[in-house]
Amino acid sequence: IAGITQAPTSQILAAGRRMTLRCTQDMRHNAMYWYRQDLGLGLRLIHYSNTAGTTGKGEVPDGYSVSRANTDDFPLTLASAVPSQTSVYFCASSDLGLAGGLYFGPGTRLTVL
């Protein structure tokens, strides 16, 4: 593994289903983030984690939850998917907090029908 990996690459999901997007980094970065990207709206922060064991809410957290059991993994869960959660989801990490900029994973394209 080099950098950040995300799985799945893409997914079509029925509304009401539960879904977990996986994110793993091998850079030993303390901080990790989940963003969604929608056309015309740019990237919006969903949840973040400054270090293992801590999480916080971003700009658009409703309908999503995260956990940070260790440094490397930061899964994002949609408890009951809705069509408005159709988006491209990017996991990102940083070694200096946001002051150093973000490294992004390849993204997960999620379609909720």
Place this chain on the structure above:
Amino acid sequence: QKEVEQNSGPLSVPEGAIASLNCTYSDRVSQSFFWYRQYSGKSPELIMSIYSNGDKEDGRFTAQLNKASQYVSLLIRDSQPSDSATYLCAVSYNNNDMRFGAGTRLTVKP
């Protein structure tokens, strides 16, 4: 309300020309400023960061920051077709809050 605004474009320049990308932000307590490049279907890639007023140069890229005017720009000299991408401006307000503009799509024509 913290907002980062960019002209969505598309901005089209001929190969070898200077491309100028602009960004304004609405909150004065911003700390750090970034430009990301995003190719179609790919993830954003950090290309420039700037923290204080003035210019910062890195190869063909120059970032300019004017905090009084709440304005950030990116100049790309000697533009190449491989520079064709969407450029995202980002502003961090604290260690947990980075806001992105919607991006400017740049096309460099051979």
